[in-house]
Amino acid sequence: MNSEGNRVLLLVGSPKxxxxxxxxxLGAYVIEKMEARxxxxxxxxxxxxxxxxxxxxxxxxxxxxxxLIILSFPLYVDSLxxxxxxxxxxxxxxxxxxxTHFVAIANCGFPEAQHNKVAMSICQRFAHASGLxxxxxxxxxxxxxxxGQRLEEQGGxxxxxxxxxxxxxxxxxxxxxxxxxxxxxxxxPIIPGWMYTTMGNIGWRxxxxxxxxRKKIRDRPYxx
Amino acid sequence: MKALVLNGVGKxxxxxxxxxxxxxxxxxxxxxxxxxxxLRDIEIAPCMGCFGCxxxxxxVCLIDDAAREVTRxxxxxxxxxxxxxxxxxxxxxxxxxxxxxxIGLISPFFTRINGEVHHKKRYARAPNLLGVxxxxxxxxxxxxxxxxxxxxxxxxxxxxxxxxxxxxxxQSETEIHELMHTALGELGVRS
Ligand SMILES: Cc1cc2nc3c(=O)[nH]c(=O)nc-3n(C[C@H](O)[C@H](O)[C@H](O)COP(=O)(O)O)c2cc1C
Numbered sequence: 390m391n392s393e394g395n396r397v398l399l400l401v402g403s404p405k406x407x408x409x410x411x412x413x414x415l416g417a418y419v420i421e422k423m424e425a426r427x428x429x430x431x432x433x434x435x436x437x438x439x440x441x442x443x444x445x446x447x448x449x450x451x452x453x454x455x456x457l458i459i460l461s462f463p464l465y466v467d468s469l470x471x472x473x474x475x476x477x478x479x480x481x482x483x484x485x486x487x488x489t490h491f492v493a494i495a496n497c498g499f500p501e502a503q504h505n506k507v508a509m510s511i512c513q514r515f516a517h518a519s520g521l522x523x524x525x526x527x528x529x530x531x532x533x534x535x536x537g538q539r540l541e542e543q544g545g546x547x548x549x550x551x552x553x554x555x556x557x558x559x560x561x562x563x564x565x566x567x568x569x570x571x572x573x574x575x576x577x578p579i580i581p582g583w584m585y586t587t588m589g590n591i592g593w594r595x596x597x598x599x600x601x602x603r604k605k606i607r608d609r610p611y612x613x
Numbered sequence: 614m615k616a617l618v619l620n621g622v623g624k625x626x627x628x629x630x631x632x633x634x635x636x637x638x639x640x641x642x643x644x645x646x647x648x649x650x651x652l653r654d655i656e657i658a659p660c661m662g663c664f665g666c667x668x669x670x671x672x673v674c675l676i677d678d679a680a681r682e683v684t685r686x687x688x689x690x691x692x693x694x695x696x697x698x699x700x701x702x703x704x705x706x707x708x709x710x711x712x713x714x715x716i717g718l719i720s721p722f723f724t725r726i727n728g729e730v731h732h733k734k735r736y737a738r739a740p741n742l743l744g745v746x747x748x749x750x751x752x753x754x755x756x757x758x759x760x761x762x763x764x765x766x767x768x769x770x771x772x773x774x775x776x777x778x779x780x781x782x783x784q785s786e787t788e789i790h791e792l793m794h795t796a797l798g799e800l801g802v803r804s
Contacts, residue, residue: 403662404659404660404661404662405661405662405663410662436659463662465660465662465709465713466709466712466713466715466716466766466769467762467765467766467769468703468704468709468762469703469709470659470660470662470709470713471659471660471706471709471710471712471713472659472706474700474701474703474704474705474706474709475706477700477701478623478700478705478706481701499723499729499730499731500730501729501730503729504729504765507702507703507758507761507762507765508703510702510754510758510761511701511702511703511758512701514701514702514754514755514758515701518701582730586723586730589723590721590722590723593667593668593721593722596664596667596668596669597667597668597669597671599668600668600669602668602669602670602671605671606667606668606671606720606721607671607720607735608671608672609672609735609736610671610672610673611672611684611685611688611689611718611736612688612736613688613689
């Protein structure tokens with residue numbers, strides 16, 4: 390495929406504000422690399438796009454005109470965030486049958502990347518139902534150790550993620566699906582599991598402390 | 614015994630409401646006290662991913678809307694039933710908007726379950742979970758994903774028992790009734 394004139398669309402599935410989500414940081418890295426290969430790009434924040442008729446129409450239109458769609462989302466209750474499912478329902482209704490490649494990038498808060506498996510199956514099913522071509526998914530755990538900062542600024546911890554995304558970009562530029570090696574690198578723990586959960590537990594306490602509710606963190610407000 | 618039925622049928626497929634209605638009738642015939650919520654008629658904002666329900670107002674979502682009441686009702690139930698058109702294998706957006714807002718039901722602290730990390734319980738007791746997924750035509754892959762999803766949710770939300778059933782949208786009332794009966798038997802909550 391001639392890469393001149395190709396268009397990549399990033400759909401950010403995190404409901405967080407721009408600049409704040411891991412989903413965006415991961416997706417933005419890919420977009421930058423695709424731009425360096427002269428692809429044009431567009432980024433849509435799904436939650437915001439669903440707030441108006443114009444936003445919804447623009448979302449569907451962007452999907453229609455893209456040559457590659459990348460959905461980057463956080464795992465929510467073993468699945469995709471509600472606004473992302475809503476967007477998928479709208480896109481599937483419009484159904485284009487253009488065979489546009491669709492890639493998913495999932496990040497979750499538990500240390501194991503495997504928690505994302507069901508959500509990936511859902512993405513694949515969605516692609517099938519919408520006339521898009523499933524080009525594979527990349528999933529990582531330990532999302533809580535990452536931030537919305539540019540990936541390059543997140544230190545040595547993200548080196549395998551960067552390697553994985555670089556391999557994926559090489560493949561996308563040639564219209565190929567996500568390589569297995571990229572999937573494997575992406576799923577590698579970024580720090581030891583025990584360290585992640587220990588730091589996580591300390592982090593929750595520290596945050597509760599900031600809000601003056603450290604003693605209430607185990608409260609049961611709805612206990613019957 | 615109290616059951617909360619969450620109807621996640623969207624506004625363009627109201628004909629599927631009858632499946633929720635059969636489920637409710639079946640439960641009532643077994644002397645359950647049932648409340649059914651039609652989620653498409655309830656304004657629920659999307660979760661903003663802030664974790665305020667864990668670290669700022671523990672157990673309560675920061676957004677003050679109907680999702681708080683749904684969450685409260687979940688805690689107060691012995692059984693929660695999700696009725697949803699199976700959407701790419703998973704839940705409809707109408708059902709999911711309520712579920713995303715319910716993570717205050719569990720604790721932020723990590724624990725290990727079956728060799729995997731999950732969150733600890735917040736409440737001593739969680740309801741049992743029954744997923745009723747509706748398909749337009751038989752679709753094994755969607756059914757498989759849906760059942761896996763219910764099972765994964767049950768681990769995360771600490772539901773003591775769970776079951777997942779897939780019904781065809783044009784199945785007869787008698788058949789759906791039979792399925793419900795078997796599902797409740799599977800959960801050990803038939804009466
Ligand atoms: C409502 C909600 C549900 C979540 N459910 C899960 C889950 O089931 N499994 C998991 O590993 N992480 C879960 N998480 C954690 C997020 O996936 C994690 O914090 C992620 O890194 C956020 O990414 P983002 O910055 O792109 O939004 C959940 C978070 C929220 C707010």
